[in-house]
Amino acid sequence: MRIRLHLFSILVLSAQLIVAQTPTLTENLLFPPQPIGSIRELELRIRGLSAQGVYKVVRAPQSPFEITSTIQDLVVRGGEIRVRVKCSPNVVGDFTDEILLERDPKTGPPAENTIRVRLNVTAFRIERTEKIDFGSIQVGDSVRRFVLFRVGSVDEPRWEYTRAPRAPFESVTISGPIRRGRDTLAFAFTFRPTAAGQFRDTVGIVRVDPLGQRLDTSWVLLNGSARPRPLRLRLAAESEKYDVRIGDTLTVNMRLLADSPIDAPERLQRLSYEIGYNPTLLVPVLNFTVPRESLSVRDGLQFMKVSLETFTGGSLLVDSSGVPVGSLRFAVALGDAESSPIRLDSFLYVDRNGFEQRPPTTPSIVNITNVWRYQDGRSRLVNPLQGTLVLDVDPNPVTTTATLRARNVPTSGGTLLVSDANGRVAADLTRLLREGQRDFTIAASGSADVVLPRGTYYARLAVESQLGGTLLSVVRLFIVQ
Incomplete structure (x- = not known):
């Protein structure tokens, strides 16, 4: 009896060893690290299989993995099948799982009847700090920079800002990022100063899942300086x-x-x-x-x-x-x-x-506006440039002393009067002029040919032309201070 029990135990143990050592084809499907809330889908092609057969899923993975292969994907064609898996983690961590496939019916080589696909992924939060330095630009100019995020082609999270950037910073992607290619999202920030100075601001870019739950926040530090425009x-x-x-x-x-x-x-x-x-x-x-x-x-x-x-x-x-x-x-x-x-x-x-x-x-x-005119319309002007009389006061205004000079006066002399602003004669220099004097001193006080208090005065030199009948005159206004 003991011999029979011993033989039975040996047979059972041998059967277990045979089952445990059944050949299994093992493949690995490793997802790259991905942020929570994102979705990635990878395809694994298992090649070198016998020409006929179909595989069935006998063990499916748990969240965050999900097998998305169709029945047709698991039919052996051209010696291969396609295993598609979607990964969508919602929490941070390292995840491993496996898919077990069996051929039905098991008509192929024993090593192909069972296929094990091992799955692995690391899920993380996108929590980073991005510094954007716009440098120094001139007031009235603008410069734009981008913050880029790598994403999957089927990511579902919504993106939003903690608040809009404060002036002079702007962003045209507050309502949503710009997609660049299949796997990149871009957030645009513009520095547009209207005054000179140093400017800083901090804005958070938040990822939110479809249920409105915050997944993570990335902070963008904005910095720029504006120099004044050239003064024109x-x-x-x-x-x-x-x-x-x-x-x-x-x-x-x-x-x-x-x-x-x-x-x-x-x-x-x-x-x-x-x-x-x-x-x-x-x-x-x-x-x-x-x-x-x-x-x-x-x-x-x-x-x-x-x-x-x-x-x-x-x-x-x-x-x-x-x-x-x-x-x-x-x-x-x-x-x-x-x-x-x-x-x-x-x-x-x-x-x-x-x-x-x-x-x-x-x-x-x-x-x-009040120049007097002759009947023929000509303006009555004095001291025309083509005239010959010269009458100057230098310096004018008179602060201490000045010289009144008369030039090109005919030998017959003429009249030289100094009048105030009201037309009253303040000094008559006619006698000195006819005696041949041509330079006269003017002063506000003391000793001079003409001593005048502060005010506005006119010096008028008038002579009769050599042809007779025509009066030539020149008037100079001067100020005594």
Whole structure:
């Protein structure tokens, strides 16, 4: 009896060993690491099988794996079958499983009757920090950068931002990313500054599953700096046209005009220009002394050089268009024309980078509205350029002393009167003129040929022409300060 039991045990153990050692074809299907909430599907082709047969799934994998092969995929064709598996993890971790296939009927070689497919995947959260440095750009320009994510072709999660980027940062992909190819999503960020400065912001890109649950968040750190646009200035009087009357006092205010927005205030340490005008019409009434070397004559105009120190005594802050850069007053006199240009030349300033800039200027025109006319329509002007009489006051305005010069006066003499603004004769120099004197001193006090209090005066030289019957005259307006 013991012998029979012993033999039976040996037979059972031998049968178990035979079953355990049944040949099995083993294949591996390894999914690359993938983020939770994503979906990947891979196909494994098992080749070298006998020509006929069909395989059935006797053991299916558990989540996150799912076999998606059809019956036709498991029919042996051309010595192979196709095993398709989908992986869609919802939690972080390492997952392993297997699929067991058996041929039905088992007509092939024993090693092909059973196929084991081992599955493996690592699931993770997409939690990364992406730094985008836009660098330094000029105000008004823009630059765009992208944040890329590798995804599957059938991923189902929804993407959203924790909030929209704050200005001057923008994003056109708030409602959803841009797909680039089959496996890449792109989120676009733009830096578009409207003011100078350093700017930073942080935005989260969140993946949300179909049920609205947050899967993970990636943070995007935005950084950029904006430098001011080059300061582009031009010089102009506050008006392009002035209509005045003889005897008026004209005030011309010069201003710096910006042709583009001023992104950052700029302090100019150096600025100068020349203002040109017809000196027979416009006589400067200045509250400062103009050095003789600052005066010049060209193109029939008197030019006066003006610098920043003349008005401000130092630097000038330019923080908006229209900053005043000097105010000049002129007494309007009867001269040799009905109008005078206000021409601004040689405009120069030094910018924040230390470079000299010579931008354009805008001229103006001064029109005399009360010029008397003859019956034939000709204007009654004095001191025409073709005339021969010369009468000058230098310097004008008179601050301490000045010289009144008469030239080209006939030997017969003439009359030379100095009148105030109301027409009253303040000095009669006719006798001295006829005695041959041609230079006369003018002073505000002390000893001089003409001593005058502060005010506006007219010097009028009149002579009879050599042909007789025609009166030639010249008038000069001057100021005593």
